[in-house]
Amino acid sequence: MTHEPLPFVPSLPIDADRMHRADPDMVEVILGYVADRLLTPEVPLDGLADREHLDTVIAGLITDEGHDFRKVLDVYANHLALTVLSADSPRMFTFIPSAPTKASLLFDMVVSAASLQGISWFEAAGAVMAENQVLRTLADIAGMPEGTGGVFVSGGSAGNLSALVVARDTHRRRRADAGLPDVPLRVVVSDQAHSSIKNALNITMMSALVIDTSDSVLTGEELRAAIAGRDDLEDVCAVVATAGTTNAGIIDDIAGVGEVARERGWWLHVDGAYGGAGMLAPEIRHRYDGIEHADSVVMDPHKWWFAPFDSAALLYRDPRLAKAVHTQDASYLDVIHEHESDINPSDLAYHLTRRARGLPLWFSMAVNGIGAYREAVQHSLEMARYAAARLVAHPECELIREPDLSVVLFRRHGWGHDEYEAWSRGLLESQRAFVTSSGWDGEIVGRLVFLHPATTTEMVDEVIAALD
Numbered sequence: 492m493t494h495e496p497l498p499f500v501p502s503l504p505i506d507a508d509r510m511h512r513a514d515p516d517m518v519e520v521i522l523g524y525v526a527d528r529l530l531t532p533e534v535p536l537d538g539l540a541d542r543e544h545l546d547t548v549i550a551g552l553i554t555d556e557g558h559d560f561r562k563v564l565d566v567y568a569n570h571l572a573l574t575v576l577s578a579d580s581p582r583m584f585t586f587i588p589s590a591p592t593k594a595s596l597l598f599d600m601v602v603s604a605a606s607l608q609g610i611s612w613f614e615a616a617g618a619v620m621a622e623n624q625v626l627r628t629l630a631d632i633a634g635m636p637e638g639t640g641g642v643f644v645s646g647g648s649a650g651n652l653s654a655l656v657v658a659r660d661t662h663r664r665r666r667a668d669a670g671l672p673d674v675p676l677r678v679v680v681s682d683q684a685h686s687s688i689k690n691a692l693n694i695t696m697m698s699a700l701v702i703d704t705s706d707s708v709l710t711g712e713e714l715r716a717a718i719a720g721r722d723d724l725e726d727v728c729a730v731v732a733t734a735g736t737t738n739a740g741i742i743d744d745i746a747g748v749g750e751v752a753r754e755r756g757w758w759l760h761v762d763g764a765y766g767g768a769g770m771l772a773p774e775i776r777h778r779y780d781g782i783e784h785a786d787s788v789v790m791d792p793h794k795w796w797f798a799p800f801d802s803a804a805l806l807y808r809d810p811r812l813a814k815a816v817h818t819q820d821a822s823y824l825d826v827i828h829e830h831e832s833d834i835n836p837s838d839l840a841y842h843l844t845r846r847a848r849g850l851p852l853w854f855s856m857a858v859n860g861i862g863a864y865r866e867a868v869q870h871s872l873e874m875a876r877y878a879a880a881r882l883v884a885h886p887e888c889e890l891i892r893e894p895d896l897s898v899v900l901f902r903r904h905g906w907g908h909d910e911y912e913a914w915s916r917g918l919l920e921s922q923r924a925f926v927t928s929s930g931w932d933g934e935i936v937g938r939l940v941f942l943h944p945a946t947t948t949e950m951v952d953e954v955i956a957a958l959d
């Protein structure tokens with residue numbers, strides 16, 4: 492007699508889902524912590540870390556059995572969090588600060604609570620629709636044509652990389668079609684381009700054709716002069732213009748650079764990671780003229796569009812070119828590519844799985860209206876002008892250049908590295924501000940960046956008084 496094999500009967504662990512069951516206590520306590528943070532009128536700057544102390548605080552925290560969540564939250568709230576400088580403090584004047592709106596922070600929690608992904612139309616139509624609505628709004632602000640499309644990636648660096656890959660491969664395809672050999676390609680950049688561009692060129696095995704600028708602005712005229720008469724440029728596939736350099740807030744002559752790009756058949760990429768939002772301010776909108784002709788544009792919502800980390804909007808004039816380069820093919824993905832004409836967010840950058848990270852900006856823009864964004868951006872410009880005027884009036888200080896955007900670079904006569912560092916340390920210790928020095932033409936200089944709409948002239952005065 493033969494026996495039928497018994498079906499497999501799993502011996503279920505008794506408590507496998509204990510991490511996944513609703514826990515009203517933990518929800519209440521964590522949401523309480525979050526509510527406190529969101530309702531604090533001005534978040535503290537917090538400070539730098541004593542790493543040895545942190546080492547002892549977190550030692551042995553991850554074990555086989557786990558701990559009460561209150562104990563772990565306490566380690567975070569009372570030790571770790573205090574050593575993460577609040578980029579969203581109105582007293583944060585260094586790097587590029589961040590100033591997410593309350594609506595965007597809250598909606599980021601909605602995205603998190605639902606672990607919302609935004610990979611494809613098939614899986615996440617509602618999220619893709621909302622992200623596309625806000626991407627279209629950004630494209631309209633830039634004046635980009637109908638058919639423009641894009642995706643939210645993790646940051647400007649990811650956006651620049653993804654765009655330059657499309658520029659490269661579009662050019663390679665064109666060369667192949669023309670029967671030309673596959674050669675290493677180059678990208679025209681100015682000496683002020685962001686460090687992420689250099690990284691992107693490294694990763695994509697392209698090299699930079701660096702145009703030296705006389706006034707740190709890449710202009711069509713200087714670009715034209717630099718390449719005049721050269722017959723070794725057939726390996727150039729793109730040019731990068733910066734709409735607001737990070738160190739100084741300088742906007743390149745996008746229209747002039749774009750004209751050269753069109754004559755030469757180069758891809759025009761505009762890096763507006765920090766400065767793109769300046770387009771909202773009517774008095775400087777003309778400085779961005781020509782951005783409407785870009786083949787790709789990057790703008791970071793987590794910088795001057797007042798959304799939380801990590802979010803960068805990447806726009807393509809012709810998203811089909813990006814789709815041709817970035818789409819991932821795998822048999823288990825066939826279902827998301829069923830409709831040939833669909834362009835999925837996963838098709839437009841080097842990623843596949845992605846968080847629906849555009850939704851916080853979408854929610855906040857829908858709630859607050861673009862007018863509120865315009866005023867918030869204008870406030871940053873006003874603060875920069877105010878600081879510049881105060882520095883001009885200071886007997887020991889001098890502006891490096893008039894601010895185009897919300898970054899102010901200045902020189903404090905007689906100061907070197909040590910004095911700037913003492914200035915920075917003193918202001919942070921008293922929680923009045925966080926500032927750091929920067930470099931300009933080989934010199935150490937003071938740098939102030941304004942982004943938070945709740946920054947007041949009194950806060951600026953405190954920073955400047957510390958320069959006496």
Ligand SMILES: *Cc1c(COP(=O)(O)O)cnc(C)c1O
Pocket residue numbers: 587645646647648649651685687733735736737762763764765766791803
């Ligand atoms: C900040 C910045 C980047 C990089 O963006 P991340 O979001 O930090 O990756 C690129 N270009 C410019 C001009 C920037 O200001």
